[in-house]
Amino acid sequence: MEFSAPPRDWRAWPQWLRETPGSNVLVLRAFLGVTFVVASLQKLANPAFFRASDPTGIEATMKSAQNFSPIGGLLGPAIHVATLVGVVIAFAELAVGLGTLLGFRARLAAGGGMVLSLMFFLTVSWSTTPYYYGADIVFFFAWTAIVLGGPGSFSVDAWLETRRTEALKATPTGKRPAVDRRAAVRKMGITAGLATFAAVFGGMTSAVGRLVSNSSGGGTASSATLAGGPGASPTTGGTGTTGPTGTTGSKGTPKGRRIGPASDVPVGSAAPFTYQGVSAYVVRPQQAQFVGFSRICTHEGCTVNYVHSTQQFLCPCHGSIYSALTGDVISGPAPLPLPKISIAEATDGQLYAN
Ligand code: FES
Known part of the structure; x- marks a missing residue:
């Protein structure tokens, strides 16, 4: 690939960039590379991400x-x-990000980026509506520019290609030698160097993250599970006419759907259930008080988790935090409170959602 050195006069740079092959993907490479490296380091520096009991974890x-x-x-x-x-x-993101930034095995790295983005789109972003509000589908298609067109100039791939072309010109026959041992050794050295750098850097950030976490402590989730929890199908409740009108438990035969016994929700805890096909939580702040909320984050539709230590709901996708008593947004990008679901307790101790 032919490209010239940048001109001394910076005012000539736009023209130079326009004439430099592959420079059109430079900005895209920089953005995708930096984003994937940052996403990786954030995970590696956050032990809660790997902790099974953490509501924000994988x-x-x-x-x-x-x-x-x-x-x-x-x-x-x-x-x-x-x-x-x-x-x-985390390490795949790091490899993809570094490969893209350096332009080393860039098509392979971009292919890996497509796989990761598709995986994220089919999982955490799948419930986002409309679909174009989610970032992962956009990342997926952005990677195609590098997969199809290559990394362009200012990349290790382009430099290696130039070296190969020059070496070919220098051979008497102009043909590629059967085995270029020095080039092979050099490539292996670069690959090993990059892998070592990624491993060391990842290990260091993970260790630093662990130190920070140990000094600050971390919250854990704690919730009971109702008989009508996720995956279970709540049974239809009675048809009494004195249904619940608020979030405080009322005796009698409430309207709505039976979701399980109140005894499954200890005071100060929460239990998941499914209501009209939507994942939800019933929270029991006091002995005779039950409040229900949809678990679907109002930002991009991820499913929130209950954090017992703070009595809050936490969204694992972008960190929105909601009050588990009111559903109001405490922090994060969520624009609206979590939708409420009226919960009432019947005389037989069963809970009804309406
Ligand atoms: S989906 Fe973005 S904060 Fe919940």
């Missing part, structure tokens, strides 16, 4: 995605090795 995210993802069935076996899956994803 295991909780996979379990949430199981409820709505079109590949939810495939997630089942993977959940048993969720921490390993998290480690593989």
